[in-house]
């Protein structure tokens with residue numbers, strides 16, 4: 001990827017997009033194209049086509065999506081399937097039509113079957129039923145991967161797909177309905193600590209096992225792959241560290257410094273029993289994550305504290321930082 005290439009980071013205000021912009025700038029890629037959701041709604045086909053034909057990006061990181069945890073996926077299944085299908089369909093097709101050299105699409109580990117052999121490898125896609133709460137989101141993501149494969153086959157494009165495990169980092173969504181388990185737990189423990197709560201309730205049994213990958217490692221891997229990987233099949237991006245929600249909660253509790261009790265609410269859904277990615281393929285290409293879970297959570301907690309301070313200042317002054 002040439003340093004002067006026009007690189008469109010779709011979703012640059014999100015967790016992944018922000019980190020991609022930071023890493024690309026650090027590496028000397030200065031010709032970045034960005035549009036906020038308000039400036040360009042990627043669900044609107046005509047607007048997306050106009051953007052691509054006017055701006056002619058050379059490379060695209062497709063990190064715009066409707067993303068959320070179990071709660072949001074259960075409450076808004078229609079939005080999750082509709083918005084994701086529209087965003088990716090419009091972007092992938094316009095990238096092809098305007099001659100983009102390379103596009104990287106972000107899939108998700110939810111695309112793997114609920115009862116998939118662990119660790120899940122790329123060949124396991126479409127080999128079984130999906131987890132029901134995230135099915136609409138997962139179906140959209142699978143469609144994105146298959147669309148990239150089909151365009152590569154028919155139009156000889158170079159559209160690659162990565163399948164990250166759970167991503168987390170300082171710019172995460174904390175305490176909202178859109179938050180994933182790790183940032184949601186940071187918020188819960190912090191709130192419990194400052195309010196002196198006796199206990200914290202964690203959704204589900206605590207038994208499911210999950211894998212987490214720190215955001216800066218994801219951005220570095222994405223840039224590494226867009227510059228070095230030309231395969232048409234999706235590629236897993238995992239940390240190799242697999243941990244139960246109970247163990248994760250204990251690590252976060254320690255880092256936040258909360259002294260109370262942990263209660264697991266078995267009436268809430270657990271999701272898939274285990275999700276760990278087989279990262280053999282990406283390791284063979286030469287990529288390794290650099291951030292341990294403890295280090296990443298400590299950085300994420302700092303990010304959370306900064307976000308809390310900012311929103312407290314906004315509440316006091318009535319001035320919203322944008």
Ligand SMILES: NC(=O)c1ccc[n+]([C@@H]2O[C@H](COP(=O)([O-])OP(=O)(O)OC[C@H]3O[C@@H](n4cnc5c(N)ncnc54)[C@H](OP(=O)(O)O)[C@@H]3O)[C@@H](O)[C@H]2O)c1
Pocket residue numbers: 010011012013014015016017036037038040041042043062063064065066067083087106107108109163164165166167168180
């Ligand atoms: N986070 C994870 O754990 C995880 C794990 C695996 C895969 N992924 C994948 O990684 C990618 C990035 O996820 P993320 O965590 O960075 O999500 P995120 O923080 O929610 O960011 C999503 C970005 O997409 C933008 N966006 C949403 N709808 C849009 C629309 N209609 N038009 C234009 N922009 C729109 C958002 O802007 P607004 O905020 O203004 O709407 C935001 O900038 C997604 O494809 C996701 O599926 C994420």
